Amino acid sequence: MKRVLAIHDISGVGKCSLTVALPIISACGVECAAAPTAVLSTHTGGFEGYTFRDLTDDLAPMFAHWDALGVKFDAAYSGYLGSARQIAIVEQAFSRVRDTGGVIIVDPVMADNGTLYASFPPDFPDGMRSLCERADIILPNMTESALMLGEAYVAGPYTREYVDGLLRRLAVLPRRVAVVTGVYFGDEQLGAAAIDRETGEISYALAPKIDGMYHGTGDVFASVFVGAYLRGLAVPRALQIAADFTSRTVLRTKLAGTEPRYGVAFEPELGALARELDL
Ligand code: PXL
Numbered sequence: 263m264k265r266v267l268a269i270h271d272i273s274g275v276g277k278c279s280l281t282v283a284l285p286i287i288s289a290c291g292v293e294c295a296a297a298p299t300a301v302l303s304t305h306t307g308g309f310e311g312y313t314f315r316d317l318t319d320d321l322a323p324m325f326a327h328w329d330a331l332g333v334k335f336d337a338a339y340s341g342y343l344g345s346a347r348q349i350a351i352v353e354q355a356f357s358r359v360r361d362t363g364g365v366i367i368v369d370p371v372m373a374d375n376g377t378l379y380a381s382f383p384p385d386f387p388d389g390m391r392s393l394c395e396r397a398d399i400i401l402p403n404m405t406e407s408a409l410m411l412g413e414a415y416v417a418g419p420y421t422r423e424y425v426d427g428l429l430r431r432l433a434v435l436p437r438r439v440a441v442v443t444g445v446y447f448g449d450e451q452l453g454a455a456a457i458d459r460e461t462g463e464i465s466y467a468l469a470p471k472i473d474g475m476y477h478g479t480g481d482v483f484a485s486v487f488v489g490a491y492l493r494g495l496a497v498p499r500a501l502q503i504a505a506d507f508t509s510r511t512v513l514r515t516k517l518a519g520t521e522p523r524y525g526v527a528f529e530p531e532l533g534a535l536a537r538e539l540d541l
Contacts, residue, residue, distance in 0.1 A: 264492045265293040265334070267359065269321075269352055270341035270371075270481070272298045273305040273312075277525025278478035279342050279371075283485045287339075289532040290489025290539050295335065297324055297355070300344030306381050307374075307477055308523035314381075316344045318351070325355045335359045339488045340393070341481060342371040346382070349389040356396050367491075368397035368436075369484040373405040375475075376415040394435040399497070401441045401454070401484050407432055418446050426464055429457035439497050443483060446471055453505035454483070456497055467501035469509035476512050478525040483508045486535065493539045507535055 266287055270279035280296055287294035301315040338359040340352055356366050370390035372382050387409035394400045394410065408415040411431055416424065425445055432440035441456040445466070453468035486507045490500035507528075514527040 263291065263293055264336040265295060266337045266339050266488060266492060267295045267297060267335040267355070268339050268341075269297045269299060269343075269355070271300040271302060271305075271344060272296075273302045275303065276305040276307075276309060276477060276523055277528070278305050278481045282478055282481045282525070282528065283339070283341070283488075285532060286482065286485035286528065286535070287489045287492075289536045290486070290493055291536065292489050292492045295328075295333075297321060299342065299348055305477065306379060314344075318345045318347050321348060321351045322354070325351075325358070329358060334362050335364045337365045337367060337488065337492055339367045339369070339484070341369045341484070346386055346389055349393050353393060353396055356393075365399070366397045367399045367401070367484075367488055368394050369401045369480065370394055370406050370410065371480065373409055374403060374480075376405050376408075376417065378405075378409065391435065397436045398438045399441065399491075400432070400436045400439075401443060401480075401487065402432070403444045403480055404428075404442065405444075407442050410435065418444070419448055420445060422447070425455050429455055429464055430462075433457045433459045433462075441487075441497075441501065443480060452509070454501050456501055458497070465498040465501070467498060467505040469502075469505040470513070472509060472512040472516055474512070474516060474522055476515055476522045476526050479508055479512060482511060482526060482528050489535075490539060493541060495539075503535075503538060507531055 268283040272280040303313040391410040446452040451468035452471035486504035511526040511528040
């Protein structure tokens with residue numbers, strides 16, 4: 263069985279980051295080890311008064327312990343970091359994972375809808391850009407892409423020309439594949455697009471677009487991608503499975519009438535995901 267090291271915060275309520283990555287990657291049949299970057303009572307998008315325990319000083323000792331034990335990771339998958347200082351620490355962990363043959367996947371979680379999350383300093387995108395340069399595969403959304411490239415954020419719907427151009431500019435960051443999420447051309451479909459840095463080949467993975475802004479969908483999407491990719495699927499196929507899965511979970515949440523800030527109903531879809539990846 264493959265083993266992924268997920269480097270994200272744990273937000274106790276409001277499904278995102280580790281509370282999403284652990285069950286989804288596990289359902290894919292991949293072991294999900296966890297390096298928690300911070301512990302919060304809820305995520306920071308839509309709740310007042312959340313607690314925040316920064317775990318920056320715990321990360322390097324955790325990585326050192328796993329090193330001493332000889333634990334090997336087939337991949338590292340980073341998301342929401344607890345501080346700017348964590349970027350350099352995570353880069354070090356990436357080097358060790360890469361040295362033992364692991365793949366590095368970075369979701370540079372820091373912004374959405376044109377704005378940097380309030381918890382991050384203005385120069386945080388520069389740090390995330392540097393982290394993305396250490397990655398094999400990156401999965402920024404439209405806002406994160408613009409921030410890392412120093413471009414103005416463009417709201418959707420998008421044109422194919424814009425998305426293809428953005429991918430070509432993003433392709434200089436990772437070693438292998440740049441994915442951009444939040445791609446849509448109209449009301450019907452939403453998903454992601456990817457470029458292979460070496461071949462320049464672009465692929466799209468779209469699924470039915472459900473109206474509304476649901477929290478944690480980026481983490482759901484990226485976690486399914488990571489699980490499916492580690493099960494050996496090619497990037498375009500893993501992205502399509504992730505887009506379809508995310509769309510189904512948003513539809514379920516909408517039908518249930520749950521507040522978007524509590525995250526999406528991914529749990530009822532885990533069985534189908536496990537069966538789909540039981541190759
Ligand atoms: O889903 C991204 C995310 C992860 N972790 C925390 C967040 C957010 C987005 O707001 O606040 C703590």
